[in-house]
Amino acid sequence: MQSRKYSRTYHFPFSPGTTSDDRILKDWEGLLQRPIIMTEKLDGENNCIKKEGVYARSHAAPTRNPWAKNAWAIWERVKDSLGDFEIFGENLYGVHSIEYTHLKAYFYIFAIREGDRWLSWDDVCFYAEVLDLPTVPVFKQGLFSKSNIITAIEEGMEAGSALGGECEGFVFRNAADFAVDDFKYNVLKYVRANHVKTDEHWTRNWHRAKLWFEQSPKERRA
Secondary structure: OOOOOOOOOEEOOOOOOOOOOOOEOOOOHHHHHOOEEEEEOOOOEEEEEEOOEEEOOOOOOOOOOHHHHHHHHHHHHHHHHOOOEEEEEEEOOEOOOOOOOOOOOOEEEEEEEEOOEEOOHHHHHHHHHHOOOOEOOEEEEEOOOHHHHHHHHHHHHHHOOOOOOOOOEEEEEEOOOEEHHHHHHHEEEEEOOOOOOOOHHHHOOOOEOOOHHHOOHHHHHO
16 A cells, blocks of 8 residues: 655744745644754655655655665665654755765654554664665754754854754654654745745756765865
């Protein structure tokens, strides 16, 4: 049976990188009632690795794009261990808008779905370690107030990406597990202003991202 694609992530009302196609959650303060994980929003392709194969944003059919070949290599290694798990991650093999200078891997897990539930962040980290895959960088975690969530964003944007380069933004998720149908109230994002949203046009002249050890000393300092 075909599973659902990754749910649309709503923006905070104060996220400056929204467009007319984006959705904003106005009653977002309920997220502050529980511990939150603040992770960096990486600039790549949303890929899902599950027992049936590797999928891009749509789950209509497996992706066969050349920039997903690294994800297929992961699938070959882990497919027999996945069961009903759907591993969602940011695939950075093909450069989109940001070219990271301290890239140590191409696939960074940000969520795992099992049936009608999203696993807790602790479980995501546990299974990521079992599968020998990194998670997206965590900037802060714990309880947040409305004011210090904005302060955390400002500090994170000023610090730049944990992978080297600009920071696209941040994703805030409920640290606990939650139902798939409750996604929009448990995962919200902040995207920087003037972010160049990648679409089908980046694929015309795409190129592979360099891992950190492939970078020249000048590129690493950039």
